[in-house]
Amino acid sequence: MSFMKKILNNRHPYMFIAPSLILLILFSIIPITIAFFISFTNLDLKGLVDFSSVSFIGLENYKALLTDDRFIKAIFNTVFYVLIGVPLVVILSLSIALLLNYGTSKLFTFFRSVYYMPSITNIVAIAVIWGFLYNTEYGLINYILSFLSVDNIPWLNEPTLAKISLIIVAVWKSLGLNMIIFLAALQGIPKDYYEAAEIDGANGFQKMLYITLPLLRFATFFVTVTTLIGWIQFFEEPFVMTQGGPLDGTLSIALFIYQEGFQFNEFGYAAAGSFILFIIIIIATLIQFKLRKSDTEY
Amino acid sequence: MTIIMMIGGILVSIPFLWMISSAFKPENEILAIPPTIFPENPTFDNFIKLFTEMNFLVYLKNTLIIVAVSSVGLLFNGMAGYGFAKFEFKGKEKLFYLVLATMMIPGQVTMIPVYLLLNEMGLTNTMSGIILPGLVAAFNIFLFRQFMATIPTSLIEAARLDGAGEFYIFFRLIIPVAKPIFAVQAVLMFIAAWNSFLWPLIIANDESLYTLSVGLSLLKGQYANNFALQMAGAAFMVVPIMIIFGFFQKYIVEGFTMSGIK
Numbered sequence: 001m002s003f004m005k006k007i008l009n010n011r012h013p014y015m016f017i018a019p020s021l022i023l024l025i026l027f028s029i030i031p032i033t034i035a036f037f038i039s040f041t042n043l044d045l046k047g048l049v050d051f052s053s054v055s056f057i058g059l060e061n062y063k064a065l066l067t068d069d070r071f072i073k074a075i076f077n078t079v080f081y082v083l084i085g086v087p088l089v090v091i092l093s094l095s096i097a098l099l100l101n102y103g104t105s106k107l108f109t110f111f112r113s114v115y116y117m118p119s120i121t122n123i124v125a126i127a128v129i130w131g132f133l134y135n136t137e138y139g140l141i142n143y144i145l146s147f148l149s150v151d152n153i154p155w156l157n158e159p160t161l162a163k164i165s166l167i168i169v170a171v172w173k174s175l176g177l178n179m180i181i182f183l184a185a186l187q188g189i190p191k192d193y194y195e196a197a198e199i200d201g202a203n204g205f206q207k208m209l210y211i212t213l214p215l216l217r218f219a220t221f222f223v224t225v226t227t228l229i230g231w232i233q234f235f236e237e238p239f240v241m242t243q244g245g246p247l248d249g250t251l252s253i254a255l256f257i258y259q260e261g262f263q264f265n266e267f268g269y270a271a272a273g274s275f276i277l278f279i280i281i282i283i284a285t286l287i288q289f290k291l292r293k294s295d296t297e298y
Numbered sequence: 299m300t301i302i303m304m305i306g307g308i309l310v311s312i313p314f315l316w317m318i319s320s321a322f323k324p325e326n327e328i329l330a331i332p333p334t335i336f337p338e339n340p341t342f343d344n345f346i347k348l349f350t351e352m353n354f355l356v357y358l359k360n361t362l363i364i365v366a367v368s369s370v371g372l373l374f375n376g377m378a379g380y381g382f383a384k385f386e387f388k389g390k391e392k393l394f395y396l397v398l399a400t401m402m403i404p405g406q407v408t409m410i411p412v413y414l415l416l417n418e419m420g421l422t423n424t425m426s427g428i429i430l431p432g433l434v435a436a437f438n439i440f441l442f443r444q445f446m447a448t449i450p451t452s453l454i455e456a457a458r459l460d461g462a463g464e465f466y467i468f469f470r471l472i473i474p475v476a477k478p479i480f481a482v483q484a485v486l487m488f489i490a491a492w493n494s495f496l497w498p499l500i501i502a503n504d505e506s507l508y509t510l511s512v513g514l515s516l517l518k519g520q521y522a523n524n525f526a527l528q529m530a531g532a533a534f535m536v537v538p539i540m541i542i543f544g545f546f547q548k549y550i551v552e553g554f555t556m557s558g559i560k
Contacts, residue, residue, distance in 0.1 A: 012464040013390070016381030019374040020434040021393065027431045028400040031411035038411070048417070099303040107300070111307040113547050118310065120539055122493040124511040125532040128518055129313045132320070132525045138329050140316055172310065180551055233404050236496075240515065254406045261410045262500060274407040281404060 039272040045265035061272035071273065073248050074256040077163060081252065082231045085167050089227050090220065093175045097182030098212070112183070119176035127240035130169050131156070156242055159249025166237045166250055173237075174230070178223045185219035186212070225288050232281050253277050317536065320529040321345070328526040344530030348517075354534065356506060357513035361492060364429055364509060368491040371433035372483055378434070379442020380472055384454060394443075401436040413500060427501045428509075432494065438483055445479040446472070478549070485546045489539055510535050 039061055041047075047054040065071045100112050118126070133140050134155035142152045155165045189212065197207050235254035238244050244251035244259065254277065261270035320328055321344055323337040348354040382394050412431050413422070421427035449472065457467045473480065495511035502508055508516065514531045521527050543550070 010387055013381045013385030013387040015464075016377045016385070016468070017393065020378035020439055021397070023374070023430070023434045024397060024400050024436065026415070027412055028403055028408055028436075029396070031408035031415065032403050034411035034414065035407050048414070096303075096306065099299055099306070102299050102303075108303070109547075111303055112551070113544065114307040114311050116547070116550075117314065117540065117543070120489050120493075120543055121314075122495065122511050122514075122535045122539070124495055124514045124518070125317075125535045126313075128514065128528045128532040129317045131518070132529065133313060133316065135525075138331070138333075138525065140312075140333065143331070143333055172313075175310070183551070233406065235406070254404075257406045258409070262413075267410050267414065270410055271407075274404065274410070278404055278407050281402075 035271045035274060038268050039275050041268045043268040043271075047267070057268075061269050062276070064269070065273055065276060070248055070251065071253075071256055074251045074253045077249070077251055078232060078234060078253045080163055081167060081170075081234045082228065084164075085170060085231045085234075086224065086227050088167070088171050089174050089178060089231075090224055092171065093178035093223065094182050094216070094220070096175060096179045097186060098208075100179070100183060101186045112179075115179055116176035118173045121173070123236045123240055126169060126173060127237075131241060134165055157246055159247055162242055162246060162250045166241060169241070170231075170234070170237050174227065178227065181223055182216065182219055185216055189215050221288070221292050225285060228284055228288065229281055232284060233277070253280075314536070314540075317529050317532050320526055321533040323526050325524060325526050328524075328529075344526050345534065347527055348531055348534060352513065352517055352520075352531075353505060353508075354510070354513060354531070357508050357510045360425075360498075360507060361494075361510045363425060364494055364498075365488055365491040367425075367429050368433070368487050369484070371435075372438075372480070372487050374434050375438040375483065376442050376473070376476070376480060377468065378439045379444075380446045380468060380476075382439070383443045383446035384449070384451065397436045397439055401440075409500075416501065422501055423503045423507065424501075425507065428494075428498045428507065432490075432497060438487075441483065442476075442479060445476055449475055481546070481549050485542065485550055488542060492535075492539060 040056055040058060041054050042057050042060075043054050096115055100108055100115070102108070132138070136142060136152050136154050136157065139155070141155065142150075145153065154161065156162045193211050193215075194207055197211060202210070233254045234252040235258065238250040238252055238255050239258065242250045244255050253273070257270050257273045257277065260266045260273060319336060322340040322342070323334070324339055324341050324343065327334060327338060378397070382390065382397075416422050416427045416431070419427075421430070453471065453475070454467060457471055462470070493511060494509060495515075498507070498509040498512050499515070502512065505513075505516075514535060517531045518528055
């Protein structure tokens, strides 16, 4: 009884957090529990209507996934995306942040907005715009390349090339946000570090190498981890631009899960796939943290 | 350095410039080879067609409803951030970790069960079903908490001594003081709600519930070869965001600095 009284007397904090907490529990915590359970069942569209047809099949879904050619292909494609995309995003967004950090005039503020713009652009609009740019016959890119006497390139119609085309779009889209994170970190570096280095006769390159880059360690780590997690879940670009084609050439793990779940209604199978994805993300993140720990002695 | 920065910036903005230019071209000019850089016969027809041949007015209305309801989510996030920052209560740590843990769960894991849940609740093909799952977000609660923690507790204590109720304090004292973070979050929320695509696509079966982005993807399928119309649709989605961002970009950038990522 005294416990209830305590809660009632101190009910305000609970009232403040309750709406958010209830929604998060309802749409995140409960669903992940459900997903875990159905990943061991054969739940499909039939099972939704007639619950008695759903049965517990143990690890069957997981076993089937590991021998599913499309799933293996999706893993391969996702590795391809991550290996090329993540380093590109980190290096390019850092470079742009360094360039933008050189000046504070209106011009720099303007270009900061320009670089940021793609990251707040709707994904369908991006698919529409880039779909036209990449168009084999009427696209701007092939037209410009024709001046260099390059034949029309089928940007989205050849499996490997299509992957690269999607990476270009995704890198273009994610530069802005990461650039802002680097910029915020750059602005947090005290000016007197540079002044002290100048007195010691350091040149611009040395200042960059010995002051700027080491002090950007945390930002670089943060950007790398979030970018990595994001790219392992690579979904939107293949979903809206190629639907995973041609010949599953752009199919990612996340898109595979979506298709199994919402197009083929194999809910149990898709849930099992989503847990494999989750495990891959956790392992990749843990490796990142481990690597960071080993070089914190600075 | 300045030159490199400008060249890069122009490269990055080519897709947008091409979109704007193409949106004003008539249908026969858009497929011309060589393409015209500026429309030779600029026309508004494509934009008019969005409303006459497609139902962009309906999509716009639905998108604006989502934007409006999302502001409730903004309030919820702010309240939770305040609760976690300025109160001591039983289970606070554990509940906060629970909130943070939801950030780690990939969208693909919860997508199917959330759909099944909404289906059980009879919320598929309804506006509530589209809006509810994304209403609050752990990361935003976290950002609110970071900011609210910097508000002096003495300020709140003083108001309590004056006999102000907790909700009065939140609405009359905390929200004005926390205006910068609310402003940033409001802009980001607007952008996210305006762009929302996947969930409306999954939940909405009737075209009367489509958002602008779902409508645009329908247009992309139905008018696959009418690139001018597609570009007009894209411009209709992108330009309002550009304008809003242009006005508020200073706050957004400061918002990231404020979040303490260094």
